[in-house]
Amino acid sequence: MSLRTHVSTLRRQSLMPLLVLLQVTLACAILCNVMFLTWQQLEPMLAPSGVDTSNLILVDQLNASTGQWTAVEVQAGALALREVPGVRAVSAAHSLPMVFGTTYAFGMQGPSRVKVGVNVYAGEGLMKTLGIPLVAGRDFQPDEYRGPGGYKGAPMPVIITQALARKLFGNVDALGQRVADPGDPAGVGYQVVGIVRHLLRNQFSMATQGRADDSTLMPQRVGDTPMPVYYAVRVDPAMREVALRGVRKAIQRQFGARLTAGAKAQVSFYDTRSSVAFKSRRATLELFAGVALTVVIVTVIGIMGLTGFWVQKRTRQIGIRRALGARRSDILRYFLAENALIVGVGVALGMALAYFGNAWLMRYYELPHLPWTWLPLGAALMLLLGQLAVLGPALRAAAVPPVVATRSV
Amino acid sequence: MLRYSFELAVHGLRRFPKSTVLVVLTAALGLAACMTTLTLLHVLSADPLPGRSQHMYLAWVDTVLAKPSDSEDMALNGFKNKNYHRIKLADAQALLAARRAVRQTVVVDMAADEVSGDGKHTQSQQFILATTSDFIPMFGVSLRYGRDWTLAEDAARTPVAVIDTDLAQKLFGTANAVGRSVRLKNTLFRVVGVIQPFVTQPRFYTLSVGAYSGDGGENLYLPYTAALDAGLAPYGTDDCDASYKGSINTPIDPTRCASLGVWVQLDTPQQVSAYRSFLQNYAEQQTALAGFDKKPRSELIGVADWLKQNDVVPDSARLNVWLAGSFLLLCMVNVAGLLSARFLRRSGEVGIRRALGAPRHALFLQHVLESGLVCLVGGVFALPLTMLGLWILRQQNNGFSGLAQLDPAMFGALFALALATGALVGLLPAWRVARVDPGLCIKSE
Numbered sequence: 105m106s107l108r109t110h111v112s113t114l115r116r117q118s119l120m121p122l123l124v125l126l127q128v129t130l131a132c133a134i135l136c137n138v139m140f141l142t143w144q145q146l147e148p149m150l151a152p153s154g155v156d157t158s159n160l161i162l163v164d165q166l167n168a169s170t171g172q173w174t175a176v177e178v179q180a181g182a183l184a185l186r187e188v189p190g191v192r193a194v195s196a197a198h199s200l201p202m203v204f205g206t207t208y209a210f211g212m213q214g215p216s217r218v219k220v221g222v223n224v225y226a227g228e229g230l231m232k233t234l235g236i237p238l239v240a241g242r243d244f245q246p247d248e249y250r251g252p253g254g255y256k257g258a259p260m261p262v263i264i265t266q267a268l269a270r271k272l273f274g275n276v277d278a279l280g281q282r283v284a285d286p287g288d289p290a291g292v293g294y295q296v297v298g299i300v301r302h303l304l305r306n307q308f309s310m311a312t313q314g315r316a317d318d319s320t321l322m323p324q325r326v327g328d329t330p331m332p333v334y335y336a337v338r339v340d341p342a343m344r345e346v347a348l349r350g351v352r353k354a355i356q357r358q359f360g361a362r363l364t365a366g367a368k369a370q371v372s373f374y375d376t377r378s379s380v381a382f383k384s385r386r387a388t389l390e391l392f393a394g395v396a397l398t399v400v401i402v403t404v405i406g407i408m409g410l411t412g413f414w415v416q417k418r419t420r421q422i423g424i425r426r427a428l429g430a431r432r433s434d435i436l437r438y439f440l441a442e443n444a445l446i447v448g449v450g451v452a453l454g455m456a457l458a459y460f461g462n463a464w465l466m467r468y469y470e471l472p473h474l475p476w477t478w479l480p481l482g483a484a485l486m487l488l489l490g491q492l493a494v495l496g497p498a499l500r501a502a503a504v505p506p507v508v509a510t511r512s513v
Numbered sequence: 514m515l516r517y518s519f520e521l522a523v524h525g526l527r528r529f530p531k532s533t534v535l536v537v538l539t540a541a542l543g544l545a546a547c548m549t550t551l552t553l554l555h556v557l558s559a560d561p562l563p564g565r566s567q568h569m570y571l572a573w574v575d576t577v578l579a580k581p582s583d584s585e586d587m588a589l590n591g592f593k594n595k596n597y598h599r600i601k602l603a604d605a606q607a608l609l610a611a612r613r614a615v616r617q618t619v620v621v622d623m624a625a626d627e628v629s630g631d632g633k634h635t636q637s638q639q640f641i642l643a644t645t646s647d648f649i650p651m652f653g654v655s656l657r658y659g660r661d662w663t664l665a666e667d668a669a670r671t672p673v674a675v676i677d678t679d680l681a682q683k684l685f686g687t688a689n690a691v692g693r694s695v696r697l698k699n700t701l702f703r704v705v706g707v708i709q710p711f712v713t714q715p716r717f718y719t720l721s722v723g724a725y726s727g728d729g730g731e732n733l734y735l736p737y738t739a740a741l742d743a744g745l746a747p748y749g750t751d752d753c754d755a756s757y758k759g760s761i762n763t764p765i766d767p768t769r770c771a772s773l774g775v776w777v778q779l780d781t782p783q784q785v786s787a788y789r790s791f792l793q794n795y796a797e798q799q800t801a802l803a804g805f806d807k808k809p810r811s812e813l814i815g816v817a818d819w820l821k822q823n824d825v826v827p828d829s830a831r832l833n834v835w836l837a838g839s840f841l842l843l844c845m846v847n848v849a850g851l852l853s854a855r856f857l858r859r860s861g862e863v864g865i866r867r868a869l870g871a872p873r874h875a876l877f878l879q880h881v882l883e884s885g886l887v888c889l890v891g892g893v894f895a896l897p898l899t900m901l902g903l904w905i906l907r908q909q910n911n912g913f914s915g916l917a918q919l920d921p922a923m924f925g926a927l928f929a930l931a932l933a934t935g936a937l938v939g940l941l942p943a944w945r946v947a948r949v950d951p952g953l954c955i956k957s958e
Contacts, residue, residue: 119945123850130843134836171763209590221589286585310591330763365626365637387909394905395546399840402539406847409532413854465835469828 110445120414124407125450128486131403132454133461135396136482140474142392144312145385151316153378154265154302155201156235159344160374161351163335164203166359167367175251175327181358182228185335188350190343195336196326197227199306201234201319202377205332207307210320211286212264212294214272219286221315222268223305226324231263231298233336236321239266241279241298244323251325255292260322263298267317308381313472348373400489407443407493415439415497422501423508432502439498440491447490454486455479518875522883529855533887536851540891541898543844544934548895548927549902550830550837553917557725557826561713565653565778566816568615570785572608572775573598574796575810579755595823597721598812599751599774602741602767604795609645613791614777615784618647619737621773622722622748627733629684630694630701636683640722640730641697643737643745649675649708651778652718659691659706662736670738674702677710680732695733700743702735714916715825717816718776721749724825725913737773747772755805777813789813827913845938848891852884853942860949867951880943881936888935892928899927 114121166173173181178196185194199208208224230236231243241263248261259282269278284293298321305311305319326333335355339347352371359369415422422435462474526533560566600608605619621643627636648654649661662673674695681690681704694701712730716723719730746764750772753759757769765772779785789811796809814822856863863876899919906914 119853119941120850123846123853126846127843127850130839130846134839134843137836207590209586209592211586211589219585219589221586221591223590286589307590384909391905391909395836395840398542398546399843402542402844402847405535405539406850409535409854410850413858417857461835465832469831470824471828471832 107445110442114442114446117414117417120410121446124410124446125453127403127406128447128450128490129454129457131399132451132482132486133457134399135485136455136458136478137462137474138392138396138399139482140472140478142389142396143478144472145389145392147313148304148308148311148316149382149385149389151304151311152302153201153304153374154236154300154317155304155374156338157374157378159339159341160234161337161339161348161371162200162203162374162377163337163351163355163369163371164200164205164332165367165370166333166355167364168333168359169362169364172330173327173333175325177358177362178327178333181333181335181355184354184358185337185351188347188354190340190347190350191337192340193229193233193338195227195229195233197225197230197334197336198324198326198329198331199223199225200227200230200334200336201225201304201306202374202381203334204306204381205334209307212268212272212320213284213286213289214274215276215281216274218271220268220271220318221310222264222318222320223307223310224320224322225303225306226322227326227334227336228324230321230336231300233338235338236300236303238263239299239301241296243298244321248323249325250323252329252331254325257292259292259295261297262294263300263321264296265300265303265317265319267302267314268320269296269299271318308385313475344373403486404489404493407447407490408496411439411443411494411497412500415501418501419504419508422504423506423510426504426506427509435504436498436502439494439501443490443494443498444487447487451483451486455483458482515878518879518882521879522886525855525859525879525883526886532851532855536848536855536887537891537894539844539847539851540888540931540934541894543841543848544888544892544895544927544931545898545902546837547834547841547930548899548923549906549917550833551926552899552903552919552923553906553914554826554830554834555923556714556916556918557830557913559714561715561717561816561820562652565651566717568778568780569651569816570614570777570779570788571598571812571814571819572617572777572788572792573812573814574600574604574608574792574799575807576601576604576796576799576802577752577754577771578801578805579752580805581807595721596751597749597774597823598814599721599771601754601769601771602773605773605775607795608775608777608792611791613788614779616647616651616778618645618651618776619773620644620648620718620776621737621740621767622719622731623740623745624748625697625745627680627684628696630696632696634684636680636732639680639732640748641733641735641740641745642719642731643735643740643747645736648734649706651776652711652713654708654711657707657709658689659704661706667736667738670736670742672700672702672735672739672743673705674733674735675706675708676704676734677708677732679710681707697733697735697740698744700739702739702743708734715820717820717825718774720819720823720825724823725916741767785813830913841934845934848884848887849938849941852880852887852939853945856880856883856942856946860946863946863949864951867949873947876949877943877947880946881939884939884942885932885935888931888938889928891935892931895927895931896924 182194182196199206210222210224211219212222213219228249278296281296282293285291302317303319304316337351355369355371465471609617623641623643624638625641627639646662646664646667661675666673678688681688685693690704690707694703715725716730747767750765750770753770779788792811792813796811903917906917
């Protein structure tokens, strides 16, 4: 059957195909947008943490009643934690993954003047305690850990992720290169000494659209500043629970008396925290998934109902075609092709509607831009759904016996 | 005639119960989705203080002795430099003392442990509102027991407080707590009045601590003068003087940090323009600013503009309405399609009725009624679905969805929407079926 036959049939009875077309257009536009919104919720959850998350305890909400902890207090705390049975490594830090009390937001500028906003994890010996594998370069050396302001006039060594290296330097090897501070482009900036594969930022609202890995490690002595202090503690897998209790006790012993009134230190495993942190995202995700599913069901029902009727109306014509020698497979193919034609046009309109609708809404509201890559995905899904919906009616049509042509219904 | 058409319509619906259920459910889904998102948007964008908010203005002058900060790091990481238009203590006091408005008050959120006078009960880390005697009359807060404090008590820095009934119950076991006292830090504040729990949605007067609060707002109100004397500090601040060396952990110093909001009540446009020029005049007298590349700046912003300027109604709520609206459209196209199929299946019967003399408009009416009925029944089913949708929204932990509740107005709107879509959706298929050519149909039967 040629395209012309299809088109002329559709033009003669245009109400049904028009309604299917309209449905497909709307459904495609909605689906593209909903899938994109869903993905934005999902992206930080699916992004690799880059950290060896099992057997990692994080300590936060150590609010000092004096407003800040001294370096001596911080070191004493680390020492006490190291003595807890089952503890393998301890790091003090001013910011940590999956800890949201402090978001260290920095800017970095590569040689091509591209600027990237990054989250920084700053502390002592974080590579080892967090269990982040190096891809290239080296870990920080002991003399590189300095207090705030310790790198006046000299570039601060940093360890960045592969994704960040690619953004800043393109295909050039980032190792050993200088990164500038966009606030002070002429200054000494930072020097890349190591590269890690992944490191999830702790500002999840920015961990979308390929920005999940925009994070950096910085060497920093902890304490003697008003910034909050955290601990990361790596424990023996066989002694998880014992170590957790031990760490809680040690923290209480070391800091309990000097916390602000009403404050309580939080000591828990990384995995516990991530499941709490993603809780509201999961709720949103379920909502969007429900919406997408409903859209799909409504569309499929609509297409099935309409095509079912339309096939039934043409029972006699099908019988005539069968009597004239058309095979069952010809009939089946005819209806599948007809559906593909209608849905194809609908999908093209739907993609345009999704794209321009998003662009139009973006003018009024602060919304993320719908990347065009989502459009073919939505389109493919709609085409597939269309074929599935028409399969039942088309099979029924193919089962029409040739003898129908001779009967007057 | 109408009755007969109606009977036929009902009869038509009952003839194919399976497809009727499908159509009704589709309509119900579309209506419920639309209603759910509209209800949330309606709640979020409602007037926070009807009858009063149009006379309230936030007064702001820029007197912070620091160069305007431009933090590229923050912008690169998607942080917006939020300025809640607060001012420093001396300026707030000057604006209050001038008494150029009908009423004027200072609002500062503070966080403190509230301890009952006998030390037996504690509510830790609660938000309290440090303000002036004008707050309660200006915001129309209703007193249950006792009185609000006076201008004289403001001036004398008297440690008095007004608490809400919830707090009274928690601290003293009785709603009437007048005469008791609450300890904040090391100062005893005498309770002079008890109010109904008060919070506006959004909490436009102290947006800095969250625009929407599901679990209520501040539960204790006290003179800001006495609060500062007691060593309480503002919970948050806008910019500080460059000479200020505080940090996140040190208490905010209101003399050098812009941390007090000043709200004034102005009843007429003349008062508004007079106050505006008074503010600008005040800003121009701040000669110390010249050293910091700053022009004299002042603003007087009404409540509606203030909410808009701060994007208080989340854009995601608006986006959801658009999505749900398109979904309703999709459902309606679907319903129109299913109804067309159903009506045209009856072409033969319609043809016979036409041949027997039924006029076109009678057939049109019957089919419009049938589709109207479908959507009305859909509207009935949409109600529990909307409740379900709102329940799902309330499970979303995003700070504002918890407020989603259906009110009678929205309930009525749901049915109006159902009827309107029903009639609209029915037009096309009904018109199509009324055009059936009697001769052709009978012949093909």
